Structure formats: structure tokens, C-alpha cells
Amino acid sequence: MIAAPRAEDSAPYPRTWGRGVQRLKQYGLRAHLLGALLRLRVPGQGLLLVMGGWSLPELDNRGGRLEIGSCGLFSGVRLECWKDATISIGDGTYLNRNTEVVAAESVRIGRDCKIARDVIIMDTDQHALPGAELIVRPVEIGDRVWIGARAIILKGVTVGHDAVIAAGAIVTRDVPAHGIVAGNPARPVR
Amino acid sequence: MIAAPRAEDSAPYPRTWGRGVQRLKQYGLRAHLLGALLRLRVPGQGLLLVMGGWSLPELDNRGGRLEIGSCGLFSGVRLECWKDATISIGDGTYLNRNTEVVAAESVRIGRDCKIARDVIIMDTDQHALPGAELIVRPVEIGDRVWIGARAIILKGVTVGHDAVIAAGAIVTRDVPAHGIVAGNPARPVR
Amino acid sequence: MIAAPRAEDSAPYPRTWGRGVQRLKQYGLRAHLLGALLRLRVPGQGLLLVMGGWSLPELDNRGGRLEIGSCGLFSGVRLECWKDATISIGDGTYLNRNTEVVAAESVRIGRDCKIARDVIIMDTDQHALPGAELIVRPVEIGDRVWIGARAIILKGVTVGHDAVIAAGAIVTRDVPAHGIVAGNPARPVR
Numbered sequence: 078m079i080a081a082p083r084a085e086d087s088a089p090y091p092r093t094w095g096r097g098v099q100r101l102k103q104y105g106l107r108a109h110l111l112g113a114l115l116r117l118r119v120p121g122q123g124l125l126l127v128m129g130g131w132s133l134p135e136l137d138n139r140g141g142r143l144e145i146g147s148c149g150l151f152s153g154v155r156l157e158c159w160k161d162a163t164i165s166i167g168d169g170t171y172l173n174r175n176t177e178v179v180a181a182e183s184v185r186i187g188r189d190c191k192i193a194r195d196v197i198i199m200d201t202d203q204h205a206l207p208g209a210e211l212i213v214r215p216v217e218i219g220d221r222v223w224i225g226a227r228a229i230i231l232k233g234v235t236v237g238h239d240a241v242i243a244a245g246a247i248v249t250r251d252v253p254a255h256g257i258v259a260g261n262p263a264r265p266v267r
Numbered sequence: 268m269i270a271a272p273r274a275e276d277s278a279p280y281p282r283t284w285g286r287g288v289q290r291l292k293q294y295g296l297r298a299h300l301l302g303a304l305l306r307l308r309v310p311g312q313g314l315l316l317v318m319g320g321w322s323l324p325e326l327d328n329r330g331g332r333l334e335i336g337s338c339g340l341f342s343g344v345r346l347e348c349w350k351d352a353t354i355s356i357g358d359g360t361y362l363n364r365n366t367e368v369v370a371a372e373s374v375r376i377g378r379d380c381k382i383a384r385d386v387i388i389m390d391t392d393q394h395a396l397p398g399a400e401l402i403v404r405p406v407e408i409g410d411r412v413w414i415g416a417r418a419i420i421l422k423g424v425t426v427g428h429d430a431v432i433a434a435g436a437i438v439t440r441d442v443p444a445h446g447i448v449a450g451n452p453a454r455p456v457r
Numbered sequence: 458m459i460a461a462p463r464a465e466d467s468a469p470y471p472r473t474w475g476r477g478v479q480r481l482k483q484y485g486l487r488a489h490l491l492g493a494l495l496r497l498r499v500p501g502q503g504l505l506l507v508m509g510g511w512s513l514p515e516l517d518n519r520g521g522r523l524e525i526g527s528c529g530l531f532s533g534v535r536l537e538c539w540k541d542a543t544i545s546i547g548d549g550t551y552l553n554r555n556t557e558v559v560a561a562e563s564v565r566i567g568r569d570c571k572i573a574r575d576v577i578i579m580d581t582d583q584h585a586l587p588g589a590e591l592i593v594r595p596v597e598i599g600d601r602v603w604i605g606a607r608a609i610i611l612k613g614v615t616v617g618h619d620a621v622i623a624a625g626a627i628v629t630r631d632v633p634a635h636g637i638v639a640g641n642p643a644r645p646v647r
Contacts, residue, residue, distance in 0.1 A: 244627065259641075261627075
């Protein structure tokens, strides 16, 4: 259940390996128990923590692949993975309450990302425009990206390492590494 | 509980009458049971399906009229209907998780609409501006309209047939038939 | 549990002191019982009402101070108060469903405010930008302010008395008394 320590482990959250007691104190027994329960449903070797309540995140896996590292998932999180699609979430990343990921083909989220509550990330509009085909374009989110509360990341968007997405931003275009975007539609700030 | 087949039935969702077994397979027993339970509280002859969880949608009917066709309502949907107001939802339309409709006078939603999660549709601001009267203006949404996740449709808005409202759009003005709008406030795109 | 009548009591909601039976009729026994239960966890002398469901609002008090007057809090409301921080909510104010307040230092909400559902108010981004310190700037909201559904009020914002924040607005700058703002980012209207 607990991965071996690795050299690159530097983020305090939630990868303080070898310091199990400290981690238990910080996140509580409930987070560990629910995380272990959730791990039964997701293959992987990392440590899952489930925070924010007694209910498990919803895994709506319709025949795809969930690659979930050592992550923190809050109650109300929902991962919807279509047939043959992939949802990948790197070590040290957390998804706060009610955040939702929909992958028709591929949504990849890097390491040590901070994803706030009520965020939606999807690689498809889920429906075709009248007279057109369903659009599916993979979403890729780099490492250490911070996504503010209630932002929406739409199909085809690539977000570079260390970028910041402001609360409430609706992101329809790529965000470069270290970029900061805000607004609806999201535009660079500063 | 199940309406007779009609000639104009073409949408696959959820009106595949006469193919009960297929529909049962597609949407599951739970959706049918909960739908039947909800139908006890809403007059109508169509088939209601309740999807996405065990809890029934909330009907906060304060003395108005709910005219709900053969629809799919997801868990967390909430219909608030004021005294003498009308909420009307056409056949083949679905309202996804946590979507909310508030009618002080009239909210009419057409047939075969796809309404995503967390959408709010209201025909009133629910409070008056200081020194002014409460504004109530009916909302009318056409057929085959597609409303993206977390959009808000405000008082007085008419949305034409086949229009598309982008995710996160705040709609304060009419949308013509076949129109596509996005942003806060929502503006035409393309 | 019920405060003595005061001369300045004029708002109908929920401070119709001395008219307990009428209030009981209007808001129901459940709202009073849950409110009394919640009062056990918040010091104060006012009357708390809990509306919209059987579940209590979540008080995530990490060593700060909650100063809650005679208020109405709906189910799903969440108050997160950091160490030595203050959340203050004036008499006659209500917070509708799923509204969330996060105070790292101070969030003060005045009297007789109408705060709609899904609103987020926070005096901190909760995380520092890369290479910078965590920003915390108190939020102050005046009396009789009306905040529309799903608005977000961010760090450092002061909202004057009688201001109106439109549904879905993302407020990053001060709003003057009697001002009306809308959009993302929020700008004055009219």
C-alpha cells in the first residue's frame, strides 16, 4: 500500500514516506482507511488518501484505464473514464471536493498539482454539435499546476508545468509553462 | 407508466418505446424504479428515468404546476416551482446532476434537450433590487437545445431550437435558433 | 436560544422576534431544531436556523473564531476558519445551499445580506504562487448586500452596503456601496 521512498520525493503532500505516523497524524485515520478501500478498485502501488468526508470518490470506469499515483482525492470527486480511455494522475497531486474528470480518450494530470474544489476537466464536449461528429481531444496538465476553484478545462487544452489557473476560469486554449490565466474565456494575466 | 409509441419518436434517449428490455438494459433497473417513484409525485403519462444515484431529484413545488414529459432526471436535480408558476420539460430531455430550475412564473424547456450538470435556469432573480420590484420574466428553451456544464440561464431569456450554450456561460440575452454562445456574459461565437 | 427583541429589528428574515409561532410556521420545526443543534457548536446568543435539508452546515474551525449572529444557514454551507482567523456573519443574513466561506485571517459579512447558493468567499488563495508567499487579505462585506448564485468573492475585496453581485460574477476588486457588478472578472454594470 505504501510505495518505497524515492529520491525525487520532495512535496509535503501526501508523500512523506517513511514518516507514516506523522502522515497519519496530519491526514487522519479516516483518510487512510477510505484511501485503502478505494485502492482496491484502482490498480496501482501508491498511497491513496480520501479526504473531506466518509463517502468514496466515484469511479465511473466504462472500460478505460485509471492510472492513479499516490494522490489525495476528496469526497465528491468523480472520475468518468470511457471505453479504452485513460485518466492518469501523478504522485503528490490532489483533487479537492466535487472535482470531476471526464476522459473520452485521455486526460493526463502531472505530479504535485493542486486542483481545487468544483473543477471540471474534460477531453470531450460529450455531445456532438448538430451535424458534426463528437469532438475528442486529449487534455494534458503538467507538473505542479495549480487550478483554482470552479475552473473548467476543456478539450484539447495543454497546461504547462507550474502554470496557474484562476478560480472560475474557463480554459479553452493552451496555457504555457509558468503562465497565469483568468476569466471566461480564460486569458493570460500579468 | 409507459406511454404508447408515437410517430414522432426518433430520439434514442430515453424514448425507445416498445423496446422496454433494451431500455432496461441501457439505463438499468434503478433508473426505472426511481423514475416510477418520482412519477408518483408528478402527474404525467410519460416515462421518468432517474439516473446517477439512489436519491430522488428534489421537487420543491409551492403550489405551481410541473409538466414533466418522458424525461431523464439525474440525482441532485432540483425543481423549484412557485405558487401558480409552471415548469414544463419536454419528452426526451434530460437534466444532469445538480441542475436546478426555479420558476416564479414560467420556465419551459423543449424536447430532446441535453442539459449538463450544475446548470441553473431561473425566470426571476428571486430578490428585488433595492427600491425596485421583484423581476419575473418567463424563460423559454426550444427543442434540441444543448446547455453545457455549469451554465446559468437568467430571467427573460428565450433560447431558440438547436442552440448550443457553452460550459460556464452566463446567459442574459436571447439566443437565436442554431446559435452558439459562450462567456460571462454570454456572447455569440463563430 | 432566542434573543430579546431589539429596536433595530426590521428585516423579516429571520428575525421576527416575539413572533415565535409565526416564525415556526414560516421556517418549520426542522430549521429550528437543526439551528439549535448547530448553536451548540457556535457561541452566540442569536437564533440560528438551518434550512434546506437534514444535514448540518459544516464548521471546519481550525482554531479561529466564529461570530455568527441570528442567521439562516442552509444545508451544504461550509465555514472554514483557520487558526486565529475570524468569520463574522451579521444578524438577518442567510447563506444558501453549498455556499462556502474560507478565512485565513478575516471574513466579515454584514447584516441582512442575501447570499445565494454555491457562492465562495475567501480571503486567501489558499496556496502561494510559485516563489511567492501565501497572500491573505481580509474580505469585508457590508450590510444588505445581495450576492447572486455561484459568485466568487476573492481576497482583499471590500463590498459596500447595499451592493449587488450578479450570479456567476468573479469579484477581484472592491465594489462601492449601492454598486452592481457582473462578469468574470466582475465589472460595474449600468
